[in-house]
Amino acid sequence: MGRSELRLRRPAQTRSVAPIRRALRAFLEALAFEGSALDDITTAAGEALANAAEHAYAQKTKRRRCDVELLARFERGELSVEVSDGGCFIERSPLPGRGFGLRIIRAIAHQIQIETSHGTRIRMLFPGPLLKS
Amino acid sequence: MIQTIRLAGELDLSRKRELRDAFALSSDARAVLLDLSEVLYADSTALTELLRFCAMAQTANAPIAIVIAAPQFLRLVQYAGLATAFKIFHERGEALRYLSERTGN
Numbered sequence: 001m002g003r004s005e006l007r008l009r010r011p012a013q014t015r016s017v018a019p020i021r022r023a024l025r026a027f028l029e030a031l032a033f034e035g036s037a038l039d040d041i042t043t044a045a046g047e048a049l050a051n052a053a054e055h056a057y058a059q060k061t062k063r064r065r066c067d068v069e070l071l072a073r074f075e076r077g078e079l080s081v082e083v084s085d086g087g088c089f090i091e092r093s094p095l096p097g098r099g100f101g102l103r104i105i106r107a108i109a110h111q112i113q114i115e116t117s118h119g120t121r122i123r124m125l126f127p128g129p130l131l132k133s
Numbered sequence: 134m135i136q137t138i139r140l141a142g143e144l145d146l147s148r149k150r151e152l153r154d155a156f157a158l159s160s161d162a163r164a165v166l167l168d169l170s171e172v173l174y175a176d177s178t179a180l181t182e183l184l185r186f187c188a189m190a191q192t193a194n195a196p197i198a199i200v201i202a203a204p205q206f207l208r209l210v211q212y213a214g215l216a217t218a219f220k221i222f223h224e225r226g227e228a229l230r231y232l233s234e235r236t237g238n
Contacts, residue, residue, distance in 0.1 A: 002230040014147045021145075039205040043212075095212050100177035100213040107212035 003075040004031060012053050012068040012085055020070050021046045024081070029062045031074050041081065041126050044108040045070065047082035048099035048122045077128040084121040135232050136162035136195075141171035144179035152179060156186035158193055164232040165190055168225060174205040175206045180213050187219065195219070196235045198228035 006027040010016035025042045033041065052068040071082045106112060109124035136159045144152060158165065167183075169175075183199070190197050199221050201207055204212040210216055 014149070017146055018143060036204065036208065040208065042174075043176070043205060043209060046145065046174075050176055051180065054146060100180055100215075103214065104177060104209065104212045 006072040007070040012066040052085040079126045139168040143174040152182040170202040
């Protein structure tokens with residue numbers, strides 16, 4: 001299997017999250033991901049997207065377009081999913097409010113990187129699907 | 134009485150307001166059945182609102198039983214470290230029996 005890529009950019013709004021998440025799921029299904037791996041990757045990406053949509057643009061201005069972008073890339077048997085924004089990713093303690101997102105992502109992804117130099121980018125790595133022989 | 138709250142579909146950030154409105158305790162509720170058996174997907178927004186509602190019900194001394202069927206939702210609870218925070222059942226009858234035992238009905 002060669003390299004496959006999905007790139008989506010939408011306004012950073014709560015209603016953008018579900019369509020991007022569903023598109024990622026369809027992309028993963030096409031790559032033969034299934035079962036719990038399919039659910040879990042979608043869940044982790046959904047948390048990153050929700051966090052971006054809810055918090056990333058807390059300081060947005062009317063003149064600035066605020067987007068969230070997802071880039072999923074499957075190459076050499078490994079899947080990377082990146083969610084980026086132009087705001088700042090918020091790492092919060094799990095209680096009392098919404099703050100379980102990062103905990104969930106860390107529980108699912110094999111590796112996670114968070115960069116905050118130019119906006120914020122969260123990169124999650126997952127192993128490829130177990131292909132049936 | 135046992136109050137029943139039923140939600141279906143995808144419980145994510147876009148339904149935060151709806152979740153908060155739905156998770157309201159009736160004044161005459163002695164127990165609550167949260168039937169989420171038709172939820173297909175949930176995210177941490179749903180977990181946060183569930184925690185908020187459970188705290189409210191605990192204050193009112195009303196036990197809560199939650200019915201969850203979707204494997205994604207069940208694993209989300211585990212990943213968030215909340216497996217012991219909720220009383221979760223896989224089917225409605227089992228949840229009702231649990232609540233009946235606690236309310237004496």
